[in-house]
Amino acid sequence: MSDEEAIAAVTKTLSGLVLGALADVPGAGVDTRPLDELVDGTRDKLVNLYLFQADVDGALRDADQPGLAPGESGGPPFPLTLHYLVTPFVKRDPGLDAQRLLARAVRVLNDNPVLQRGELAAFAPESDVAKQLDRIRITWQPFGEKDIYSLWTAFQTPYRMSVAYEVGVVLIDGHRPPTVPVPVLTRGADDRGPVAQGFLPLGLPALDAAVPPGGQPAVRGGETAVLRGSGLAAPAEVRLSHPLLPAPVAVAPDHVTGTQVQFTVPVGTAAGLWSAGFSLAGQLTNEVPLAVAPRITHLPAQVGRHDDGSAQIDVRYSPAALPGQPVLLVLDGRAVPPDPLPHGVPRPPGHARFTVPDAAPGRHLVRLRVAGVDSLLVDRSGTRPVFDPSQAVTVL
Structure with missing residues (x-):
């Protein structure tokens, strides 16, 4: 930025x-x-x-x-x-x-x-x-x-x-916020998208993908993710790298087979797009992207409109954004940047205030986007996906 x-x-x-x-x-x-x-x-x-x-x-x-x-x-x-x-x-x-x-x-x-x-x-x-x-x-x-x-x-x-x-x-960087549609709940029969394999296994350790739990697009700190690949074995460790951190984070796997590695993302892992790799006896595999989502810890159920039609929403989230990571509030399909702070004043960790201009009265779905990764709006734990009712705000 x-x-x-x-x-x-x-x-x-x-x-x-x-x-x-x-x-x-x-x-x-x-x-x-x-x-x-x-x-x-x-x-x-x-x-x-x-x-x-x-x-x-x-x-x-x-x-x-x-x-x-x-x-x-x-x-x-x-x-x-x-x-x-x-x-x-x-x-x-x-x-x-x-x-x-x-x-x-x-x-x-x-x-x-x-x-x-x-x-x-x-x-x-x-x-x-x-x-x-x-x-x-x-x-x-x-x-x-x-x-x-x-x-x-x-x-x-x-x-x-x-x-x-x-x-x-x-x-x-421009000041025009992006257009952000509400996510699709299902993609085809049984919510399965197309599967393609563009390579032949070579017998060497290699990763194909990092898979968050429950069919979600991202994993949160404390949750279990899976690395899929070939030629994987124990003992080994998972290495998570982020472009804004000086060194990778080493994570001990929970379970390893020849084709997948299950591990728990450490609590407090910064939100954003990480690179996940696998270290086997000192030999590093290729890296695959892994999205880590923030978690909204406090969101007001109702907010009032000001005289000019705007509404102010205070959001608390975890973990706090790293310095240099952009933060946006996505209200339905509308992206809103945080309120500017005086020059030289750091943003409070894990806390942001957003002023939504021309806020329409009614109930709105809310997502918090940190460095391009949204908080998990869709609950997929049941038989069918539904929107998380706790990630909504009503404008009065």
């Missing part, structure tokens, strides 16, 4: 890296102003880092919004590739000082081909760009002689030695 501060945050981070490379050069600094404003600058030694162009990343332009389930639609994040011109400025250049400054800037950008999340958070704490899953890479941008002279001519400034870099991709 990235907010409107993402572009400026990337520029501040690059400036901070270059400034660190100039720490032992007396009087040297970094500037980001346009080139024509630096001709009469006050500093004797300066590296200018100027953002001269922003392009749309074609590979991600039409990518789906992260966290959407099949059948849902929403505005994708806007992917940008930023183009920077790096130029050394030295007054009364006594020789090769400008070239030395340029070499320091090139060295530090070459040593940091990927902007680390810690660097982005340290140099630009006001932005959420450090939390986006896609990494931001720094790439040398070749410039032809005609191209770079044309750029300098546009500023009506005498040419100076310059190099260019591409930095991306930077994702700008």
Whole structure:
């Protein structure tokens, strides 16, 4: 996830890296102003880092919004590739000082081909760009002689030695909530969908799928899931990995056969999409996706409408969302983001408040979506699936 501060945050981070490379050069600094404003600058030694162009990343332009389930639609994040011109400025250049400054800037950008999340958070704490899953890479941008002279001519400034870099991709998240339909209760006879096998067993340990209990789309902490595959045996362990956690979680299996592994998801496991693998005598299998759902622990049975037609719903849930995980309230087929908090104020763990505009009076089905995984709205424990009556709110 990235907010409107993402572009400026990337520029501040690059400036901070270059400034660190100039720490032992007396009087040297970094500037980001346009080139024509630096001709009469006050500093004797300066590296200018100027953002001269922003392009749309074609590979991600039409990518789906992260966290959407099949059948849902929403505005994708806007992917940008930023183009920077790096130029050394030295007054009364006594020789090769400008070239030395340029070499320091090139060295530090070459040593940091990927902007680390810690660097982005340290140099630009006001932005959420450090939390986006896609990494931001720094790439040398070749410039032809005609191209770079044309750029300098546009500023009506005498040419100076310059190099260019591409930095991306930077994702700008939209504010338009996705369209989220109510889930289908059954799919065909006996609620069985199509089954396809696109490979031949090779005799090596391999996983085919992670199956939540009771035909549900996701498992919750404390519940039992099954890994299906081939060549599985004990003793072994299940390894659960999450992109926002530094290390995988090792889980001892409850029961192992040659074709499936039964294990209990630890209580408190963060909601979201995990990768489940199987470690057999130090040999790791492939990983398969496993969705872990949040659990709504408190939901008001009734809420009143305000004078403007909106309704406010306080939801408590478990486990708390990890930093950087988006949280949405899905009211019937409508997705509502949480109320914004003042800048720098962390969201209370396991608690979110949602203001639903134009809330229609009546009973509404409620789901809580954390990082693309919904709380379990459908109860499949009986002979036929029904909606969980506890996950509903009445607007008066």
